[in-house]
Amino acid sequence: MKLTEIGEFGFIERFAHKFEDLLTPNAMGIGDDCAILPAGDDFDLVFTTDMLVEDIHFLRDKISPLDLGHKSLAVNLSDVAAMGAEPVGSFLSIAIPNTIDVEYLDSLMEGYHQLSEKYKLPLMGGDTTRSPYKLVLNISVVGKIAKGRAKLRKAAMVGDVVAVTGSLGDSAAGLHALMNDFKTDDTVQLLINRHHRPEAHVSEGIWLGNRPAVHAMMDVSDGIASDLMHILRASGKSATIKMEQLPLSGQLLRMTESHHLNPYELATSGGEDYCLLLTVAADRFEQTADNFQQSFGRPLHAIGRIEAGEPSIQWTLNGTATDNPKGGFNHFSG
Ligand SMILES: [Mg+2]
Known part of the structure; x- marks a missing residue:
């Protein structure tokens, strides 16, 4: 085999x-x-x-x-x-x-x-x-x-807000630009830098680790389409993700528009963002996000909800169900 x-x-x-x-x-x-x-x-x-x-x-x-x-x-x-x-x-x-x-x-x-x-x-x-x-x-x-405070993938609860600590897709766009020898203007260079010099969210992780309202947490290495499934399988839950709420950077939007690429595909399936993907108790999300903004000077982005049901992701775009973007990166898929 x-x-x-x-x-x-x-x-x-x-x-x-x-x-x-x-x-x-x-x-x-x-x-x-x-x-x-x-x-x-x-x-x-x-x-x-x-x-x-x-x-x-x-x-x-x-x-x-x-x-x-x-x-x-x-x-x-x-x-x-x-x-x-x-x-x-x-x-x-x-x-x-x-x-x-x-x-x-x-x-x-x-x-x-x-x-x-x-x-x-x-x-x-x-x-x-x-x-x-x-x-x-x-x-x-x-x-x-x-002791006992580590945030585990299996801890997501029905009703939790699904959130990420940074924008999605930049690294994948940078890799795409590298592999296709795009002309390096400022936009492309920013994206390549995001691919080559990822910033691990160390301080953010420690901060979120200290908050009981944060339930499940993991980092985004393969893209949320694949990574969120790990949380859902471990927790026995499903999720709805609102595509219009995915944090897409200005440089990602500029690059995908000028090269006719799908920013959502890069954001959900590209991977190597190395921000954090977490679920937060719904009644504590607003306060947690406000405090996060005060501490780090940037938002904690709500992108969806944890729901009851078999592990799966329902993707919606402005309220309408939409196709599942491609699955995450698999090192052995050739
Ligand atoms: Mg990881």
């Missing part, structure tokens, strides 16, 4: 359940943005790991080593933020082909260090090895959070 027949998540399903019995009480393993291990009476530790493979996750001639160092750490910080946790340390393993020189590696580590410094996050270990052809980076980040 080929892996393409079952996909990334089909593969994980084949073994994940066998490890559940091995977990200690109050620990949580495979299936959320991070794993959780209890650490004493006051804190839990959260763990995430993510691999970036040349030609699968990045093209070495399209992204600078400085940006690659930044991005490889940012995508892991995003998973820690998704739990509501504070990052405390990182680990980096790297497989290096002999086509890469020391100056490249210095620049890669400079990007990694710049972002680490922003969050006072020490690099605490890892591994280096040779690689036959391609550059491979594997990063792990450890975070901590008050």
Whole structure:
């Protein structure tokens, strides 16, 4: 059987359940943005790991080593933020082909260090090895959070407002521009920057993690069409998403208009936005959004509702049911 027949998540399903019995009480393993291990009476530790493979996750001639160092750490910080946790340390393993020189590696580590410094996050270990052809980076980040407070995907409740902490689709539009060699004007450059230098919503995640009105949370890595389904499956709920409420940036709208692309498709299925997707108790949403705006100077965007029913997303545009945009990104779908 080929892996393409079952996909990334089909593969994980084949073994994940066998490890559940091995977990200690109050620990949580495979299936959320991070794993959780209890650490004493006051804190839990959260763990995430993510691999970036040349030609699968990045093209070495399209992204600078400085940006690659930044991005490889940012995508892991995003998973820690998704739990509501504070990052405390990182680990980096790297497989290096002999086509890469020391100056490249210095620049890669400079990007990694710049972002680490922003969050006072020490690099605490890892591994280096040779690689036959391609550059491979594997990063792990450890975070901590008050005991039992981690925000889980399974916690969405009927009536919750579905919200996101940032605009959707910019990164996917930037990738599209890169892959199709669009002429780089200011608009295109902004979008490419959003793809190459994602800002993990670390402070936002910690802030939201401290609010009981926030129920389920995860980060947007594959696009909300795919990511929201994880929350819905874990919570046993359905959702309605209002397309006209999706936060689309001015640069996304300019670029999609001038190149005749569908901004909704990029916003729902493009992925790599690395903002946070969450559900909030309906009667607390307005207050939470007001406080969020005061704290971060930008809105918490309501995009839909959690409803009772089989896990599925109903997409509406100005009140009318509309087609499901394409599904999320699957690394094994060819
Ligand atoms: Mg995630």
